[in-house]
Amino acid sequence: MNILCEHLSINYPIFQGGMGNVSHAQLTAAVSEAGALGTVGAGTMKPQELQKIILEIKERTNKPFALNIPISVQPFLEEVIELVFKHEIPIVSLSAGNPAPFIQAFRDKGIKVISVVASVKQAIKSEAIGADVIVAEGYEAAGINSNFETTTLALIPQVVKAVSIPVVAAGGIGDGSGLLAMLSLGAQGVQMGTRFIATQEALVHEKYKKLIVGANDTETVIVGRTMGRVRRLLNTEYARKLQELEGEGITLDEFNRLTDEAHHIASAIHGDLSEGHLNSGQIAGLIDDVPTVSTLIKTMITEAKTVHGNLNAILK
Numbered sequence: 565m566n567i568l569c570e571h572l573s574i575n576y577p578i579f580q581g582g583m584g585n586v587s588h589a590q591l592t593a594a595v596s597e598a599g600a601l602g603t604v605g606a607g608t609m610k611p612q613e614l615q616k617i618i619l620e621i622k623e624r625t626n627k628p629f630a631l632n633i634p635i636s637v638q639p640f641l642e643e644v645i646e647l648v649f650k651h652e653i654p655i656v657s658l659s660a661g662n663p664a665p666f667i668q669a670f671r672d673k674g675i676k677v678i679s680v681v682a683s684v685k686q687a688i689k690s691e692a693i694g695a696d697v698i699v700a701e702g703y704e705a706a707g708i709n710s711n712f713e714t715t716t717l718a719l720i721p722q723v724v725k726a727v728s729i730p731v732v733a734a735g736g737i738g739d740g741s742g743l744l745a746m747l748s749l750g751a752q753g754v755q756m757g758t759r760f761i762a763t764q765e766a767l768v769h770e771k772y773k774k775l776i777v778g779a780n781d782t783e784t785v786i787v788g789r790t791m792g793r794v795r796r797l798l799n800t801e802y803a804r805k806l807q808e809l810e811g812e813g814i815t816l817d818e819f820n821r822l823t824d825e826a827h828h829i830a831s832a833i834h835g836d837l838s839e840g841h842l843n844s845g846q847i848a849g850l851i852d853d854v855p856t857v858s859t860l861i862k863t864m865i866t867e868a869k870t871v872h873g874n875l876n877a878i879l880k
């Protein structure tokens with residue numbers, strides 16, 4: 565059996581990455597119920613709202629799910645961690661900050677810790693301080709990206725070489741071939757964000773799903789590079805406006821305000837595309853349907869097995 569699946573008690577080596585404002589109860593529960601790992605994106609969510617979501621997931625599935633805590637942006641860190649303990653959430657994923665002060669407390673309660681990194685150095689540090697699993701995310705990924713800009717293809721084998729805990733590849737994966745490619749590079753599984761937005765269960769605005777399905781390979785843009793706040797977005801008018809303002813020397817505070825949660829929710833959830841940005845990875849160009857989560861996961865596993873079989877003939 566795949567070590568990762570055994571470690572986390574899941575059937576398939578596929579994570580749905582935490583997505584602030586997007587991976588709520590319905591999507592997270594559907595992914596876990598389908599045998600992969602669903603992840604609630606705590607983002608900047610208030611504890612009360614998060615508790616409701618946790619309870620709803622527990623009503624929908626009794627399979628394991630994870631809670632993503634973006635350390636540097638979550639304003640109610642202590643309360644959110646208390647919720648993890650109170651509701652005995654079996655897995656946490658820590659991103660966007662230094663996980664060192666938190667890992668031991670989770671481990672003491674038997675909670676598995678996933679650390680999201682973007683470099684070999686961060687991966688080695690995460691292993692040293694007790695992380696159970698590394699998610700290594702490349703520059704193809706949706707949303708907030710590392711300033712290192714290392715691509716998934718280059719990052720994964722280097723991280724795999726440097727650590728001995730399971731590594732999960734994120735950024736640029738959207739089908740069974742992508743899954744197989746990452747397993748070939750030594751990852752134990754994959755984490756996807758963009759692909760899961762275009763599913764039946766994702767509670768985002770239909771316009772967001774349509775834009776991902778209609779996107780081609782060059783339909784994402786980077787904003788914030790000059791300010792050290794790299795973000796990958798769909799190339800909407802709002803994203804182009806952000807680029808323009810950046811070129812005109814907008815302040816970091818103003819940039820942060822224009823890319824905050826309220827603007828993301830206005831666009832992603834309410835469909836007011838002129839009011840906010842839409843996170844998307846480069847893999848959007850490959851996505852051309854909106855399946856149920858269960859169909860997506862089954863299809864990916866079948867594809868990976870088929871491609872694996874075909875490779876034997878090519879390499880003979």
Ligand SMILES: Cc1cc2nc3c(=O)[nH]c(=O)nc-3n(C[C@H](O)[C@H](O)[C@H](O)COP(=O)(O)O)c2cc1C
Nearest residue numbers: 581582583584659705706735736756757758843845
């Ligand atoms: C709408 C959206 C919101 C996201 N929010 C978060 C977040 O709050 N925390 C986090 O660690 N990653 C976040 N991500 C990144 C995903 O968890 C995942 O690692 C990434 O999307 C993988 O790359 P892909 O989009 O190419 O599949 C977000 C991604 C999207 C699309």
